[in-house]
Amino acid sequence: MEKPEDSSVEQPEKPGAAQATDRVEFETMLLSRHAHLHAPRARTGGGGLDRSAYVLLTRIRMDGPMSIGQLTDAFGLDASTLNRQxxxxxxxxxxxxxxxPDGGIARKFRITGEGERRLEADRSFNIGGLERILEHWPAEDVTRFAxxxxxxxxxxxxxEGRPWPRA
Structure with a gap:
């Protein structure tokens, strides 16, 4: 019976792993270049959220009202940046x-009806764009990619020590 590999012991680099990591770096760079999926100017008719608002609203939607301190902990950003945003x-x-709502001293930020509406509009726009990109992929490939x-x-x-909540 073969002994399972101990993942805590550093393994020698597999042939081609460095080249694959180079490809991951290059492809993630290109992916960030395509950030137009989240760019307000890409939405027909404008009104799209900027990237920071999209991400912050998504987190507040998932966690409920959050203070600047909680947002700082969640995102690892300084309070002055979050205050501006x-x-x-x-x-x-x-x-x-x-x-x-829990009686603490710090005030919290809660998403408004307008925020919900705009966040959902942007999500729908983004999902539509992804559906166009992935339309020729088999469903199992889309699932594996996700x-x-x-x-x-x-x-x-x-x-980073900052897990993101998932549904």
Whole structure:
């Protein structure tokens, strides 16, 4: 019976692994270049959220109202950056500041009806774009790709110590 490999022991690099990692680096660079999926200018008729608002609203939708401190912990960003981003979101009417529902001192940001509407519109737009890109892929390939992306993101989150909530 073969002994299973101990993943805690550093294994020698497999032939081609460095080349594959080089390809992953190159392809993720290209993927970030295609960030137009999240760009407001790409949406017909405008009104799209900027990337930071899209990500923050998604997190607030998943976790419920969050304070600047909670957002700092969740994203690893400094409070001044988050203050600027959330102030712009308040001005845009996509979040509102509310007293902490749990009675804490810090005020929290809650997504508004307008924020829900715009977030859902952007998600639908993004999903439509992905469906056009993946339309010729077999369903099992799309599922495997989603599984690999989730695994990749979870490993990044594990290394950063900031797991993202999932449904």
């Amino acid at each position: 959330t102030a712009a979101m308040v001005r845009a009417g996509v979040v509102e500041r509310i007293p902490d 599984d690999f992306l989730e695994r990749f993101n979870r490993d990044i989150e594990r290394l």
